[in-house]
Amino acid sequence: MTALVLIETEQGTVRQASRSAISAASRFGDVDVILFGDNAENAAKLANVRKVLHVTNLPHLLAEPAAALLATLAENYTHIVSAVSANSKNILPRLAGLLDVQPLTDVIEIKNDDTFVRPIYAGNALATVQSSDRIKVLTVRGSSFDPVAAEGGNAPVETLGAPGGYDKSHFVKVEFSHSDRPELEVARVIISGGKGVKDAGNFQKLLEPIADKLNAAIGASRAAVDAGFAPNEMQVGQTGKVVAPELYIAVGLSGALQHLAGIKDSRVIVAINIDPDAPIFKVADYGIVGDLFDILPALEKAL
């Protein structure tokens, strides 16, 4: 059994979630990794990697050529794996379509080579499913698997080219919202704001100083993103990012099912809400009932 893991980098460094995907895939046997775009030096240093496939001519990771390339490699592997990300969710199901197999999204536990556990219904149920496909295509949740070490390996790098002729889709541009904060998926502490924070200015004024003190990532509810308080990539929940920090501080957000789906695996949840009946208190380890406009400045001082 050999697995191929699609890995991604963030400013040249292999993402922690990708390292978790490698450790998950190691359960199946040898692991090769494939990296699009970036320089492959850091990938070669990863632990548990047999070989690095480096694709140099597809920096923007368009799904059509990426999936076509993966399909040509697929027959050498029993499992094709990636950490859940916007790119993997775009590419791997397309690959599964080319291979005529049923992909598995968001795997949180690997029982054996063909049996996997994944959440359904926004995490309100866990399904254990057994795949009969000859090649298993799956995305795994980074926070559910311990990452392999970033250093210590010395894998050979093989350069590959993506196939040409995919002229029906073009990359136009990307607007990244730059941030020096840790990524939501790997942050040790997260402070998230909801509709109760009332506007983008308050998001900055009230949440950022606390995030600075705790080296925390900042998250948001869907309602806060819809209202323009925070950019879309900050959304936490069923259809946003799924997080599992040591400490999750939920501020002025009610705790809708879809939001809870993204935070259930946090070790400690703190809720700050003016409404004592807000559902967020049902999952919070510590709650304060009160006005966030008083509580946040006090919290910042107390830290």
Next chain:
Amino acid sequence: MTMKVLVPVKRVVDYNIKPRVAADGRGVETQGVKMSMNPFDEIALEEAIRLREKGHASSVVVVSIGPQAAQDTLRTAMAMGADQAILVRTDAALEPLAVANLLKVIVERENPGLVSMGKQAIDDDMNATGQILAAKLGWPQATFASQVKIHDGKAEVSREVDGGIEVVNVSLPAVITADLRLNEPRYASLPNIMKARKKPLETLDAESLGVDLTPRLKVVNVSEPPERQAGVIVETVDELVHKLKTEAKVL
């Protein structure tokens, strides 16, 4: 250019309902539970209707694969503004691969210039059908769309990606999957609900379309996730910080 837009819509447990795992561990209780159109499909449908209203599309066809009761979902879709509907009837819970294979047959029959669909069904949370369908058709795809602009036989689509927003340009025909912020779906007005009853709804049998519907995934079991217990309410910020330091040891 005018074209037909095909919108696949799924009937799912309403998003406000907290699902309960069925006693037999085979799935989630759906008996007597409120069912609705998958929220992402409402958004995909709204986008299709707007494209027709702007003159980019000539008609909007909705298709649902599911039991007879999925007719209700299709009637709702026509009350929102779809012109006609197709029910591909099956009592089996089909996987995205089988759904995509059935949709491919419908696409080949209807010849749409665009398939506008949801990024994810909120029951199986697979986020796969649109990408599989695009692969099967050999069409370009633009997933997780937050904005769609049609011009010169192309769609310029803004996509919600991890670090921000990416813009891609795809030639039509293409598959576009809708994310939450693409639009706000309209409500069906009473007169439109009445009108929708007269719109054409065709029923096909899933078994009759020559597609292999055998599941690739066997459900071993479905279980409840571990529940989180409610903790304590603290009175002051100082008490909170103290507990986070000494009890929870996270600060």
